[in-house]
Amino acid sequence: MGQVVAEAIRAYGDRFWRILPLGLAVVGVDAATLHHGVGVQTLILWAFGPVFAAAYVRAACVVRGEPWSWPAFSAAVLIYLPFPVLLRLYVLPGVVWFGLLGLAVPAAVAERLGAVAALRRGWQLSRADLLHSLGGLVTLGLVYFVCRYVLLVLIHGFGGQGQVEAAMIADLVLAPLVFVGAVLLYEDQAARVV
Numbered sequence: 361m362g363q364v365v366a367e368a369i370r371a372y373g374d375r376f377w378r379i380l381p382l383g384l385a386v387v388g389v390d391a392a393t394l395h396h397g398v399g400v401q402t403l404i405l406w407a408f409g410p411v412f413a414a415a416y417v418r419a420a421c422v423v424r425g426e427p428w429s430w431p432a433f434s435a436a437v438l439i440y441l442p443f444p445v446l447l448r449l450y451v452l453p454g455v456v457w458f459g460l461l462g463l464a465v466p467a468a469v470a471e472r473l474g475a476v477a478a479l480r481r482g483w484q485l486s487r488a489d490l491l492h493s494l495g496g497l498v499t500l501g502l503v504y505f506v507c508r509y510v511l512l513v514l515i516h517g518f519g520g521q522g523q524v525e526a527a528m529i530a531d532l533v534l535a536p537l538v539f540v541g542a543v544l545l546y547e548d549q550a551a552r553v554v
Contacts, residue, residue: 361492361499364548368500368541371423378422382539383532385415390528398448405444413437413465419539420469420546432468434475435482439464455501458542459494460486466546488552493545500541508534 372379389408393401413436421428439461446454464482467473473481486493508530516526 361495364496364541364545365499365503367544368537371544372537372540375422379419379536379540380532382415382419382536383534385411386531386535387528390524390531394524402444402448405447406441409437409440409444413440415536416465416539416542417469419536420466420543423540423543424466424470426469429469429472431473431475431478432465435464435468435478438475438479439482451501455497456494459490459497462486462497462542463493463546463549466543467550470546470550485546485549485553488549492552493549496545496548497542500538500545504534504538507537 385408388411389404392404392408396404410433413433416436417429417432420426420432439458442457443454446457461479461482463485464478464480467481467485468475468478471478471481508527511530511534512523512526515521515529516523519526521529
């Protein structure tokens with residue numbers, strides 16, 4: 361799991377300017393959900409579903425060196441649909457859902473699959489080593505949240521930015537790491553299927 365995180369950091373650094381804009385998806389949610397209740401935040405998360413799907417597909421395309429894939433985008437939107445509700449129940453059900461099907465997106469890009477075939481492939485990949493798939497996503501999430509908190513404190517405390525602005529800057533810089541890490545987790549799981 362640590363190897364996936366290390367490879368994600370390396371891949372992000374190698375393609376920094378091409379991957380950095382993916383963080384705008386999370387910054388957009390930060391801005392839109394500010395000062396709203398949980399119900400409205402959940403609706404906003406749903407509204408941003410296509411944006412998150414596009415960011416994930418773009419990460420897969422950049423990391424894999426492949427062109428844009430509409431089937432991957434369709435699969436990503438389908439996978440994302442229950443995610444805002446699962447996230448509100450507790451973070452873990454959302455991670456499990458994504459761990460079970462989320463690898464369909466990079467599979468669609470890398471293997472040039474249709475949306476339905478990609479969903480089947482994502483299911484197959486997750487079952488190759490479910491603990492590794494879930495553990496990899498949890499590790500990426502933990503690295504993201506810990507680094508986000510540290511960066512937020514540094515930007516807010518020493519950079520003189522407001523707390524909201526500091527959080528948005530931290531999300532802009534760190535959120536793409538999760539997208540890239542999930543793509544690299546696909547490669548790890550694909551090797552385990554073989």
